[in-house]
Amino acid sequence: MQEIKSYEPNTKLKGLAAVNGLVMGVSHIYSRGNININPEPLDTGRIDEEIKKFEQALEGVGMEMQSLTDFASGLDDSDTESILQTQYEVLHDPEMKASVIALIRKKRIRAEKAIYDAFQKYIDLIKSSNKSFLITRLSDLRDVRDRLIRSTQQLTVISRFGKDAIIITDEVSPLEVVAFARNGVLGIICNSGGLTSHASIIANAMGVPMIIGTHTATRQARTGDVVILNGYEREVILRPDKETTELYKQEINRHNEEEKLLRKVINKPAETLCGVQISLQANIDFAEEILNVDKFRAEGIGLLRTDTLLMNSGTIGMDRKRQELFCQNAFSIKDSSSITIRLLDVGGDKLLDIKNQEANPFLGWRGVRILLDKRELLRSQLEAICRVAGQHPGRTRLLVPMVSTLDEFIEVKHEIEQTQHMLKCQNVPVDEKIRIGVMVEVPSVAIQIRLFAKHVDFLSIGTNDLTQYTLAVDRGNNLISSLYQPLHPSVLTLIAMAVNAGKENQIPVAVCGELASDPFAAQVLIGLGIYELSMTPRLIPGVKQAIRLFTFDEMKKLADNMLLCNTLKEISKIREEWEQQYSEKRSDEKKRQE
Amino acid sequence: MVKKKVKVANQAGIHARPAAVLVKEASRFESDFYIHMYGYRINGKSILGLLTLAAEHGAELELELDGPDEKEAMKALVELFSNGFKMDKK
Numbered sequence: 001m002q003e004i005k006s007y008e009p010n011t012k013l014k015g016l017a018a019v020n021g022l023v024m025g026v027s028h029i030y031s032r033g034n035i036n037i038n039p040e041p042l043d044t045g046r047i048d049e050e051i052k053k054f055e056q057a058l059e060g061v062g063m064e065m066q067s068l069t070d071f072a073s074g075l076d077d078s079d080t081e082s083i084l085q086t087q088y089e090v091l092h093d094p095e096m097k098a099s100v101i102a103l104i105r106k107k108r109i110r111a112e113k114a115i116y117d118a119f120q121k122y123i124d125l126i127k128s129s130n131k132s133f134l135i136t137r138l139s140d141l142r143d144v145r146d147r148l149i150r151s152t153q154q155l156t157v158i159s160r161f162g163k164d165a166i167i168i169t170d171e172v173s174p175l176e177v178v179a180f181a182r183n184g185v186l187g188i189i190c191n192s193g194g195l196t197s198h199a200s201i202i203a204n205a206m207g208v209p210m211i212i213g214t215h216t217a218t219r220q221a222r223t224g225d226v227v228i229l230n231g232y233e234r235e236v237i238l239r240p241d242k243e244t245t246e247l248y249k250q251e252i253n254r255h256n257e258e259e260k261l262l263r264k265v266i267n268k269p270a271e272t273l274c275g276v277q278i279s280l281q282a283n284i285d286f287a288e289e290i291l292n293v294d295k296f297r298a299e300g301i302g303l304l305r306t307d308t309l310l311m312n313s314g315t316i317g318m319d320r321k322r323q324e325l326f327c328q329n330a331f332s333i334k335d336s337s338s339i340t341i342r343l344l345d346v347g348g349d350k351l352l353d354i355k356n357q358e359a360n361p362f363l364g365w366r367g368v369r370i371l372l373d374k375r376e377l378l379r380s381q382l383e384a385i386c387r388v389a390g391q392h393p394g395r396t397r398l399l400v401p402m403v404s405t406l407d408e409f410i411e412v413k414h415e416i417e418q419t420q421h422m423l424k425c426q427n428v429p430v431d432e433k434i435r436i437g438v439m440v441e442v443p444s445v446a447i448q449i450r451l452f453a454k455h456v457d458f459l460s461i462g463t464n465d466l467t468q469y470t471l472a473v474d475r476g477n478n479l480i481s482s483l484y485q486p487l488h489p490s491v492l493t494l495i496a497m498a499v500n501a502g503k504e505n506q507i508p509v510a511v512c513g514e515l516a517s518d519p520f521a522a523q524v525l526i527g528l529g530i531y532e533l534s535m536t537p538r539l540i541p542g543v544k545q546a547i548r549l550f551t552f553d554e555m556k557k558l559a560d561n562m563l564l565c566n567t568l569k570e571i572s573k574i575r576e577e578w579e580q581q582y583s584e585k586r587s588d589e590k591k592r593q594e
Numbered sequence: 595m596v597k598k599k600v601k602v603a604n605q606a607g608i609h610a611r612p613a614a615v616l617v618k619e620a621s622r623f624e625s626d627f628y629i630h631m632y633g634y635r636i637n638g639k640s641i642l643g644l645l646t647l648a649a650e651h652g653a654e655l656e657l658e659l660d661g662p663d664e665k666e667a668m669k670a671l672v673e674l675f676s677n678g679f680k681m682d683k684k
Contacts (some may be wrong), residue, residue: 134645
């Protein structure tokens with residue numbers, strides 16, 4: 001790799017906008033280096049902060065280990081499973097937790113030192129027993145200790161970044177995105193990364209502007225440089241000169257004005273220029289996001305993902321109470337429309353901080369495939385959902401992920417009926433009208449959609465996976481990300497087939513992929529006959545603004561033209577024309593308002 | 595509070611795997627769980643504590659449970675000891 005020695009002003013880098021935005025700040029290069037344990041005592045004021053960091057590390061390592069455990073239980077290798085089970089219990093050891101916290105408090109030491117000392121006490125005791133059957137397994141304990149120490153050190157580094165910071169890093173994990181966002185950083189710039197990786201999705205949900213795929217950002221920037229992150233132009237400007245800085249200050253002001261306009265649209269109805277109602281719903285991953293449903297006036301929750309919850313609970317998915325609480329929380333939204341809860345969809349790249357070792361994880365053990373192999377997990381989740389649904393009759397829709405053949409769906413439906421029956425026998429109220437739907441994300445389901453439509457109460461199209469499976473493009477691979485085209489005619493044809501099957505059987509068809517949040521794509525989808533779109537709540541106003549400026553007939557024509565495209569070039573051309581038209585309509589609207 | 599004396603039945607003693615099985619089972623119950631051995635008293639829901647006991651085959655320990663589900667918990671835990679933590683069957 002070429003070494004870059006001079007740090008020229010106004011250096012521009014191109015990338016992809018994972019999360020749109022325009023910010024200017026001070027760059028901080030972040031890397032996950034190895035740091036030695038710092039034995040220095042703490043200031044009294046920092047003790048609580050250090051304890052919190054330790055607790056976050058416990059949670060983070062729990063997520064890592066969960067993904068390993070999921071993986072190992074599929075291997076059927078009892079040695080691996082045994083080691084992981086032991087490590088899991090070590091991580092959740094109440095005495096270990098208490099003694100680390102006590103050490104931080106009493107000795108005023110950093111979390112990393114306290115973790116080391118607490119483990120050392122146990123290790124010494126076990127060693128002194130001289131029992132080889134225990135001593136040979138000490139490496140498993142040290143491994144948990146080292147994971148915890150590494151996580152707290154990462155959090156220590158992240159906690160140093162101030163509110164004007166723009167993070168520049170080689171790559172970023174979902175955990176780190178959450179930590180950066182909680183610290184209030186302005187934006188994130190990565191050398192690598194794919195648009196629909198989980199880190200990008202989380203950055204989007206948390207509203208942190210992020211540019212990925214710059215390749216060389218960490219080598220061209222220095223900590224302390226002024227940096228402009230411009231998602232709209234998909235570029236980064238390092239060390240802008242005075243003129244550029246002034247220009248961008250104005251641009252940022254103008255951008256803030258736009259945001260104000262969008263805020264005005266929030267309270268207006270979601271309908272086309274000719275008055276066709278469109279239901280704009282929210283995709284929710286975390287309990288913290290539920291507030292955004294009301295804030296951005298989403299019409300219910302179109303996709304409540306339960307994946308992150310199960311990982312955070314750390315009890316290998318058996319904590320039914322916690323699942324109930326999470327679902328219950330979702331029903332606290334003001335809007336009384338339906339809530340679509342998707343069953344656990346782990347596997348693939350979902351929040352797993354460790355690379356899954358399956359040869360083809362996206363074609364592997366995930367979604368309903370895991371649930372049907374792990375009936376206890378499925379049943380505990382169904383029980384939690386059915387209990388909550390019973391308290392809000394008529395509002396719950398249950399969505400089954402990663403189905404590829406009808407047998408899987410029928411099997412899950414049967415499990416739901418059994419769960420409802422069991423609850424009724426215990427005199428627990430249930431929702432007799434709970435609706436059960438299938439995710440249309442594997443092409444086999446789209447191809448056999450008329451068959452599925454007879455068995456389900458609704459269809460929900462997951463455009464991310466449908467696109468990657470139809471076009472055989474790994475959505476996280478930046479070498480081929482230009483081939484990842486959710487609006488490719490092949491994908492649109494499958495969506496149109498789902499719409500028709502929905503009409504024939506009078507069942508609703510929704511789109512819950514990130515595609516729905518792109519104003520242009522949303523219009524194409526509506527034109528195809530989709531009336532329910534679910535997206536990150538923060539992006540609802542942008543879609544609503546666009547919908548309100550076009551008639552349904554215009555959208556239908558747009559969709560028809562898209563279906564007729566032969567090449568990717570033609571798609572880009574239609575898009576450009578539309579963008580032009582949209583920008584004219586927007587400026588007209590602005591004038592009218594003034 | 596209920597107490598009961600048990601013996602380690604499995605050949606290999608309470609090494610990492612049986613300790614994990616025991617802690618997992620104990621954590622299902624609300625009751626506090628302690629183990630007494632050679633005058634030590636450790637939290638039975640702590641795997642690290644359990645390992646420091648270094649209990650071998652034939653070692654005698656006393657289980658102590660205290661809480662709303664202590665009887666059920668005792669039954670389940672004694673069962674685990676008597677079947678050798680489901681280890682030897684496999």
